[in-house]
Amino acid sequence: MLNEKIITVDHLTKRFAAFTAVDAITFDVYKGEIFGFLGANGAGKTTAMRMLCGLSMPTSGKATVAGFDVYTQNEQIKKNIGYMSQKFSLYEDLTVKENMQLYGGIYGKSNQFIKDKTAFILEQLHLKDEANKLVGSLPLGWKQKLAFSVAIFHEPEIVFLDEPTGGVDPVTRREFWMMIYEAAANGITIFVTTHYMDEAEYCNRVSIMVDGKVEALDTPAMLKQQYQSPTMDDVFLKLARKATRSGD
Amino acid sequence: MYSVEVQHISKSYTVKKATTPALKDISFAVKKGELFGIIGPDGAGKTSLFRILTTLLLADEGTATVEGLDVVKAYKAIREQVGYMPGRFSLYQDLTVKENLDFFATIFNTSVEENYDLIKDIYVQIEPFRDRKAGKLSGGMKQKLALSCALIHRPKVLFLDEPTTGVDAVSRKEFWEMLKRLKEQGITILVSTPYMDEAEMCDRVALMQNGSILSIDTPQQIVASFAQTMLAVRSASMLQLLNKVRASSFVENAYPSGIYHHVILKQQATADQLQQELSAAAFADLEIKKGQPTIEDCFMQLMRI
Missing domain, CATH: 3.40.50.300 (P-loop containing nucleotide triphosphate hydrolases)
Known part of the structure; x- marks a missing residue:
């Protein structure tokens, strides 16, 4: 992991009328890091992520993503990040190949780049025989792995993963994390949310949001020491139980 | 009823x-x-x-x-x-x-x-x-x-x-x-x-x-009926450790599980054999202990049958 900051967040705040969804959060994320972004439902994770992805204008505070300002350069941010969530990832009624062509095209990649990258991913995921099948016909585990490959198809500097492993079987869940490790080793920064606390242990650093604020941020080992907890699950419960607001 | x-x-x-x-x-x-x-x-x-x-x-x-x-x-x-x-x-x-x-x-x-x-x-x-x-x-x-x-x-x-x-x-x-x-x-x-x-x-x-x-x-009872020997291992370099245990001839299956990797040994293999092999590879801060299977471990084992 290099000490180069790829995301800087300084007192970033988002208010909806009288409700402060994100309350002056401050942190940095380093290049090649696997950064776990945890919090209870309603803690403000999604709102914070939307601001960092250039999809929502902050009320106040500063933030840069891949060197671009969230207020003035949100279009450049979108070009330099990847995004994947459990709820939305691929087009089910397009084939495996068509999905990759579509995403490559949206990000303005050349035909040669798309062709080479498509061949590379099909080889890597052992999906060569499925290239012309509709994504909707693939087993869920394959879809999630393919969705991750498509999210980093355009070789972004950062990929945002919003609960990428929800509902996935335990074997696929682990294969998915191996892909995350590999992407991080290739210098892609990973910003990930999850409800699986064992996955929090796989992150280099973890932040935990409570009621719009970042209440804790450190390596899993340090957090466990600080909160005198045997597991990240226990750390999370200790922090999230302090929350006074509920729901999402 | x-x-x-x-x-x-x-x-x-x-x-x-x-x-x-x-x-x-x-x-x-x-x-x-x-x-x-x-x-x-x-x-x-x-x-x-x-x-x-x-x-x-x-x-x-x-x-x-x-x-x-x-x-x-x-x-x-x-x-x-x-x-x-x-x-x-x-x-x-x-x-x-x-x-x-x-x-x-x-x-x-x-x-x-x-x-x-x-x-x-x-x-x-x-x-x-x-x-x-x-x-x-x-x-x-x-x-x-x-x-x-x-x-x-x-x-x-x-x-x-x-x-x-x-x-x-x-x-x-x-x-x-x-x-x-x-x-x-x-x-x-x-x-x-x-x-x-x-x-x-x-x-x-x-x-x-x-x-x-x-x-x-x-x-x-599901956890108690987990038949194989399961170890929990960790070291300073988790990814290298995982690749090493997966390549071992004593190991049937290995995967990350929180801060440890869970390692399922082959029927005739013993914890000592794996311990020796890993010690020889000189991993920093190597820890090997008996693992406690969870429902998830049982599920993954059952998926293999």
Whole structure:
């Protein structure tokens, strides 16, 4: 992991009328890091992520993503990040190949780049025989792995993963994390949310949001020491139980 | 006496001439008053099974009874006796909290007052918002309202399809505490979940994958019947360690599990043999200890058979 900051967040705040969804959060994320972004439902994770992805204008505070300002350069941010969530990832009624062509095209990649990258991913995921099948016909585990490959198809500097492993079987869940490790080793920064606390242990650093604020941020080992907890699950419960607001 | 009995149920779906089996010859029985978990990932067949048992879907083959009533012949009688909370929020979004509850009570020829004691525990938490439209509630509050509506006619059997999916760890714990209190009222509860760690909250569980049941037992017994030797290993460089143990001739399977890697040894291999091999490779801060299998470890082992 290099000490180069790829995301800087300084007192970033988002208010909806009288409700402060994100309350002056401050942190940095380093290049090649696997950064776990945890919090209870309603803690403000999604709102914070939307601001960092250039999809929502902050009320106040500063933030840069891949060197671009969230207020003035949100279009450049979108070009330099990847995004994947459990709820939305691929087009089910397009084939495996068509999905990759579509995403490559949206990000303005050349035909040669798309062709080479498509061949590379099909080889890597052992999906060569499925290239012309509709994504909707693939087993869920394959879809999630393919969705991750498509999210980093355009070789972004950062990929945002919003609960990428929800509902996935335990074997696929682990294969998915191996892909995350590999992407991080290739210098892609990973910003990930999850409800699986064992996955929090796989992150280099973890932040935990409570009621719009970042209440804790450190390596899993340090957090466990600080909160005198045997597991990240226990750390999370200790922090999230302090929350006074509920729901999402 | 059984509350739910399922015998040789099969169901497949055909879309554009392609047939996908959802349930393959499923059989099990749930005792009266039991908290029974159906644990498995998306696509295991959990929702199809629940829809058959709540008389909303017909099986292709096999029979099933709920409270002694056949799911096909006595579907009307079953509907009066079961409560069903589908995975997707399915209350009326443009009715208020109070209106939704009154509506479900009226459909079942009862009133909120008559059965208030049963839902009180859960409903008091959303009562301050009784005049808010259901569509404007937060996720946690929607879940509590849906559970209240599923209970308002005092069902004998409650079917909860993935009530904790996408819910954070704290709310999940609270939800399971609510279920334990409902169980004390004598209600039989069938609950499905993709979270393996929730198995321990159930009296018995069925582990499901790809339309089949891999195992049915108490969570304690499932863990106790894990036959292989499992070790937990860690070092300063986890990825290299994983590659090393996976390549070892003593190892059947190895995968990350929290701060350790879980390593399943081959039948004839011993912990000492692996210890020697890893010590020779000089990993920094190497730790090897006996591992405690969890339901998830058992599930993965069963998936390999």
